[in-house]
Structures are given as C-alpha cells and as structure tokens.
Amino acid sequence: MVVRVGRVVARVAVLAGAGLAVLLAGLPVAAPVWAHSRLLGTDPADGTTVTSVLPAVTLTFNEVVRADLSTVLVERAADHTGYGDGPAQVVDHELRQPVRPLRSGDYRVAWRAISVDGHPVQGEFRFTVALPPDREPAAATPDKVRTPVAGGGGPATWWWAAGAVVALVAVAAGLIRVRRRPVGTR
Template structure:
C-alpha cells in the first residue's frame, strides 16, 4: 500500500474512532431511549395547603414494580415513613404513612425501566397548612447524607464508571487498529 493511502487510512480510522468516542461519552436524550418522570403530585416546587396522603409519580414508560424506590425526607434530612410503592401502568404511588408538618420536603425516586436502565431523580415541595403550627427552623449538619445519596449517578444518568470504561474501550480499539494497520504495512 503506498504511503499516501496508508496515511489517509490512518486518518480515516482516527476520525472514526474519535467520533465513536464522542458518541459513547455523549449523554443520551432521556426521551429517546430511557424512562423519565413526566409529572408528580405534589408537583415539583409546589406549595400545598394540606399534607399529601400519597405521592404519585407518572413516568414516560411503565417502571418495574419490583425495582421502584421512593424516599421522602424533611428539611432535617429525616425520612418520613411511606408505604410500599404500587405501580399501575406508568404511575407509581406511595402512601405517606407518617405525619407531615409544615415545611419543605424532598422526594427522591429510583425506578428501573422496561429496558433495564435505572432512572432516578428528586424534587422538592412545601407543605404550608394555615391551620398547622409553623415549621421548626432546622439546620442540617454538613455531613448529613441527602435523601438520594444512595441513588447517585452522573448528570447524564449513566454511572460514572461506565463512561470511563467506555472511553477506555474506545481508546484501546483505536490503538489496536493503528497497531495492526502499521504491522500489516510492514513498519
């Protein structure tokens, strides 16, 4: 193979490998392949005048009932007792079995989609019942875990280790391809 053809082949392989690396590391659009939260009751950032008796989460796709987790914490990062999640179609519901005083609450959820991909997130809502006593001012300790600390992943929803591993695999593919190309050409 003449030298210009080899250089051109190497350039094409390098450009293809770089494009593959970009595709592997780019975050997927949630609606394109994976589940996502469409709505909730109480809604994200809502202020309700009565403490909810249940939390409803509506997803794009039906979540797997066996792998649906919902946590509710108050401003002091204390979990509020909830019943087990029930899934009907694309809606997951948990009963609030504990008492909710006035204040800010965080809902953290994790579901596994039909395709096996875990989806997680969180949102806050405020209870402001005019008939209830005012909320107690609480300052959480800096070391206190958040409600979704056990549900953490990268911003794209992919675990960080899978992004690093994918990048390493693509890099190994590029190096191996270049090595074989040079070896075949007799260099």
C-alpha cells in the same frame, strides 16, 4: 509512503468502525422516538397543603419508569429525616412511594426516575401537612437512612462510556501495531 499512509488510514477506519459497532450494540433498539420520561404531576402537588393522612407520595410520568432503579426520598424539611416506608413501586405510569405517618410540618420530596431507555430524570417538590389535632399521628420513629437521589447516569450512559472506551482502545492498539511492525513488512 502513500501506500503506508493509506494502509494506516484503512486500519484505523476498520478499528473505529468496530468500536462504533460495539457502541451501537448497547443502545436500545425498540425506542422509535427516543423520547424520555417526563414528570406530568405529583400527589400531593408542589406547594400544596395536605389536611388528611397521606399513605403515599405519587409521581405520574408520561411513560413507564423502572422501579428497580428509581428512588423517591420523602423527608421532613425541619430535620431532614426520611419517611419512606419500603421501596418505591411502579404501576403503569405512576411511581409510588409509601410513607410512614406524617405529622404536621413541611416536607421535601427528591426523586430520580430512570426511563425504560435508561435516561435519568430527577427533581424535587415540597408540600405541607396540616392535620387537625385529633388526626395527628403519634410521634413515630422515622427512617433515618437517606437515599441519595442525585448522581451518575443510568444504564444507557454506561453503554455509551463502555463503547467509547472500547473504540479508543481499538484505535490505539491499531496505531501501536502499525508503528511496531518492521519497515519491510508495511
């Protein structure tokens, strides 16, 4: 009986180790500190009033973020209409969202950025546009499609989940295999 239990424990340990190796294979290797992106500031700043034409909203981070997985939603607070003009762009540590001409009013910016290590960070801020009457743009047709900002994790989250599933399946398969074997071959 002791020999059988020892073999089962050894097999489970080997399978769990294999699952852990698969899990760790998906982790970023070049991240020496595992620090995540952090928002340092925005332009316009939270709670400020803009009195000139604003071509873009800019978010500055402590490190580079991924443009292909990051989103910035600029919407008029009164009617939740989006004013983004094309995809967000990343230059150095800045995530820049071009906007259609903003009329005077209150605006909300909801953002979600993905660090190069796959960790998502998100937040929101608000600002007001108060243009002089002679600088007020003509009423434009804003972008009515809202881009979702909140949601699940980035690529690193999926690697962890996939690795955990593989590890659990490997352990379960090992236990089933040991139980199904005839008594004389254990």
